Amino acid sequence: MEQILLSLFIIFVGAKLAGEIFERIGLPVIVGELLVGMGIGSYLPSLLRPREVFEVIAELGVVILLFTVGLETPINELLKVGKTAALVAILGIIFPFVLGFGLLFILGFSSIESIFLGVALVATSVGITARVLADLGYLQRKESQIILGAAVVDDILGLLILAIVSGSQTGNFTLLNMGILVVEVIAFVIAFIYFGSRLTRIHGTKLDRLKMNEAPLVVAIGATFGLAALAGFIGMAAIVGAFLAGVIFAEVNETYSLRKQVIPIYELFVPFFFVVIGAEIDLGILADPRLLALTAVVIIIAVLSKIVGCGLAVINLGRRTWLKVGVGMVPRGEVGVIIGLLGLSLGAITKDLYSVIILMSMITTLIAPFLIKFAFKEMTPMIPDDSA
């Protein structure tokens, strides 16, 4: 147990120190945390043992992160950007998929390998973008809400595509299964956004009648665990459930200063997520020049296809918004990694292509904070982070 406490100490202090240094020299804090993770992954991997323990702590971190982000995204704000977000998500799926599939197909890869790269390019890691926007204090900007809404839709559509692709590989895919999944997902999202928000709006102000300490926060966290688990069981990402829990409790965020209360938990756990993600980054595969060239092309496609595709959806909002929304959808993070792992385990892709997908996911994750900071640069935060 003291070994685990020592690991928690080293990881926590390391991440916070790196964040402090990166903040002072004007670089994204999250990149500092990812680099600490890369260092630990390369030189002290035993710090992250037992693996299950740190995976759960990291999961708690990203669940709390998405809940906090949801708290700043009330349902009426989200609905205002709903259509735009959906369009951003759809074009942000079509462009990367077609370009990724096309590239490999032209290069002579098999069609299933080409499909897997296409799917890996589709995913957006909402965790990375949300964290960068939160760090900069831009969560309540219209562009941010479009990005977050689109990332959630993206997650849901990405899940459906993944179900088709892996189902067709394993032979488990039927139209009936597909239909059930679609209905489940739609019912979940609609039920929780509409009824959940109504519930908190009408009955939320009675939460302080409970005798327990910090009742509103406790109920919100309970709901977050419950919705995250439920989303996971349906087959969605658990963090989508956590985000929706935040959206629901956004209705009573100001009444109970929920965000202020959740910040200590956030500051304690969120860094563990980024350190664990960082520890998975292995730049060793860059040593093979052939893979390096392919990876470089794939990364360029990964960045441009999202900027062009997602940007097209907001073309009428001006060039600046185009850029902001586009770069916000760039990071593939853990979602790309999961698709790569799935392809490898199904025997659908080679170890080489797997390495390319992992590297693409990781490099887009590392560069996205810089791109986002750059795209939003001229903007002064309207709602400064109240904890700064």
Added chain:
Amino acid sequence: MEQILLSLFIIFVGAKLAGEIFERIGLPVIVGELLVGMGIGSYLPSLLRPREVFEVIAELGVVILLFTVGLETPINELLKVGKTAALVAILGIIFPFVLGFGLLFILGFSSIESIFLGVALVATSVGITARVLADLGYLQRKESQIILGAAVVDDILGLLILAIVSGSQTGNFTLLNMGILVVEVIAFVIAFIYFGSRLTRIHGTKLDRLKMNEAPLVVAIGATFGLAALAGFIGMAAIVGAFLAGVIFAEVNETYSLRKQVIPIYELFVPFFFVVIGAEIDLGILADPRLLALTAVVIIIAVLSKIVGCGLAVINLGRRTWLKVGVGMVPRGEVGVIIGLLGLSLGAITKDLYSVIILMSMITTLIAPFLIKFAFKEMTPMIPDDSA
């Protein structure tokens, strides 16, 4: 992962609901959480799998608990009651040990078995007492500080006795090892209480010059992980390190409202500790009438020996203080369990005596909150829990 999120949901919501009900009917909240743990342990043990994950979450809970308790125990307050606390601890060790050893020796048990029961009766679970006092808002009372100080000394002396007993069983015990341990422990406690408090008093107010969010809380939590790990490596309980971290940061508690900030983390994690402790309680061994009789006698000795022994040390402070301090030292909690497990694994005690020790630890834990609430009953809280 969704399985673990579901477990977190059920445990968290179950513990909070039980706490709410117990609060409303005027029973100690912690007993509600322990009962939820007993229910899960008996009927849904798979909720606490993988075991390592929930052990770490529970450990985080008790570390945060003792840190929070330390925050309300500034060093000068602790030193004021220092001599009394040391006397309480010493008499609270001699009485239970002699009575426990004597009972078994007279009943014809071997001397090593008698010694192990004596040692198991010595331990005080500071976590239980601290939680009950915190729930009632009495942490800053003089009696509470005597109890907490004595519990820390008790933990340290208990460790030394345990080192002698288990060392003499395994043949690893030498006077040199013993001396090294004593020096380490004394150096640790003195260094961190004196230099640590001085450090935060002099330099603590500069913490907000850091650029990171919530810098004072982040630094305090980092120090807590570090001191808990260090205490563990020296051979002390990790929670003693966490308590000392709290004592050190008590100097700047008011400047940065540290306690207010740590409460959300506390409300999230502390219940997991008591649920996990509760899940270990197995009342099944009560079915054997012979063991039941012995257990009943041992429990009576466990309660009375602490009340009489610890009470004697504060005899000059009045009968009321005697009772409060005495019952505050009654719960044996996880410390008794650990000693029982050690005795069993060394082959020093039989499975029957092991069951008696476990049951004694658990029943003192379950009744102590009632005893403490009763002893402190007439007192109105001077410093009401600001989060209530």
